[in-house]
Amino acid sequence: MGINRLAWATLFFTGVVAAQAPQFTANGQLLKPDNYREWVFLSAGLGMTYGPAANADRDSNPEFDNVFVTPAAYRAFKQTGQWPDKTMFVLEVRSSESHGSINHGGHFQSGLVAIEAEVKKPGGQWTFYGFGQSAGPAKQIPTNASCYQCHGQNGAVDNTFVQFYPTLLSIAKEKGTLRGDAR
Numbered sequence: 001m002g003i004n005r006l007a008w009a010t011l012f013f014t015g016v017v018a019a020q021a022p023q024f025t026a027n028g029q030l031l032k033p034d035n036y037r038e039w040v041f042l043s044a045g046l047g048m049t050y051g052p053a054a055n056a057d058r059d060s061n062p063e064f065d066n067v068f069v070t071p072a073a074y075r076a077f078k079q080t081g082q083w084p085d086k087t088m089f090v091l092e093v094r095s096s097e098s099h100g101s102i103n104h105g106g107h108f109q110s111g112l113v114a115i116e117a118e119v120k121k122p123g124g125q126w127t128f129y130g131f132g133q134s135a136g137p138a139k140q141i142p143t144n145a146s147c148y149q150c151h152g153q154n155g156a157v158d159n160t161f162v163q164f165y166p167t168l169l170s171i172a173k174e175k176g177t178l179r180g181d182a183r
Helices: 005-019 071-080 146-154 166-175
Strands: 040-046 064-069 088-097 108-120 126-132
Touching: 040 071, 040 166, 064 071, 071 166, 126 146
Parallel strands: none
Antiparallel strands: 040 064, 064 088, 088 108, 108 126
């Protein structure tokens, strides 16, 4: 008498999610995952800003935003169009250069500017963490910070900017989880 496939898949998936779950210190600080660059790469933005441009040099040297998510959360999203509890995104911000080696036009990524994370805690609450350039751990960003309000108002699916992830946008539409007013 063996375990049925659905039960096995559920146990396996639960174990994978637990292995990729965010890790916290005893006082609630998020440990920076060393292997986030091995996660699923969702998208890169170049020079994106959601408020007043803070960097006067932004147009000539725009920053790259690279977004990664844990593989287990990505697989769950593909199946359901929703992010499971313990989903973690990492935003890696890198500076850009246009002159180097054989490049004569365009921009390429260079030095690390900052690393940030967004975590979906059990019960559905999203929290944000800023590592800067440090190895961590990171304290939770206060809930009155603009990132909470912006993600809550503009996130296309469950507090996240799926509208900027072309590989997931069609899934959200197909599964009916895309907010109707998302832009």
